Amino acid sequence: MISFDKKTIAGLAIFGLVVAGIIYILFPLGLVKFFMDQHYLLHFIREHRMYAIFIFIGLQLLQVVAAPVPGEVTGFVGGIFFGPFWGVVFSTIGLTLGSWLAFGLARIAGRPLVEKVVSAETIKRYDYVMKHKGLFLAFLMFLIPGFPKDYLCYLLGLGHMGQRDFLIVSTSGRLLGTVLLTVEGSFFHQRRYAEFFTVMSISIAIVLVVMIYRETIERWFRRMRAAQRLKSRQDRLRSKEDEED
Secondary structure, three states, X not given: OOOOOHHHHHHHHHHHHHHHHHHXXXXXXXXHHHHHOHHHHHHHHHHOHHHHHHHHHHHHHHHHHOOOOOOHHHHHHHHHHHHHHHHHHHHHHHHHHHHHHHHHHHHHHOHHHHOOOOOHHHHHHOHHHHOOOOHHHHHHHHHOOOOOHHHHHHHHHOOOOOHHHHHHHHHHHHXXXXXXXXXXXXXXXXXXXXXXXXXXXXXXXXXXXXXXXXXXXXXXXXXXXXXXXXXXXXXXXXXXXXXXX
């Protein structure tokens, strides 16, 4: 049950404003098409070249905060419109800002509010990630395609991870997927179809492997988390014994 103290009320207010803003921006203005139709997005950006960078970064931010919204189209278009280098840079800025905002909302508002964004099944499935500060584990989950990275931002906001550590882990972990999508878009735009299909095949292969072995990978993650907890407990016991000696 939500305890309506000042922190929770502030969190509810901030979260409500963000959600209302996303709904107002995405649906009445037809911006959902930006995340579904790359031709529509490209046409819009070309018509607003003066503001293209801010539009693109804003869309990348929105697709993280509105967690169910897919980000493949925007990442691909970044490569087409801005090229491989700046496409990665601008995507990373938008994704980092969106990740930071989702993490901060979860930290301020708490679990009752996150449950309105992330399904109970997903929260339960990744509960072991939230309980302890596992930087390397979180990094792997952001790095490997196929894991719900946008949901992870909210879930990690409920845990013990600090904001600085989260930003380092999420930004560096997302980089591989960002580079792959951006390079695909750039190769497609340059009509370098051999390179385009090579990178796309690699991306699809990685996703398929993760889909097939996802449960095995998650079991390995849980064992890694348990081993980290055991080591942490042993270190605390040793430290306590040393102090007593």
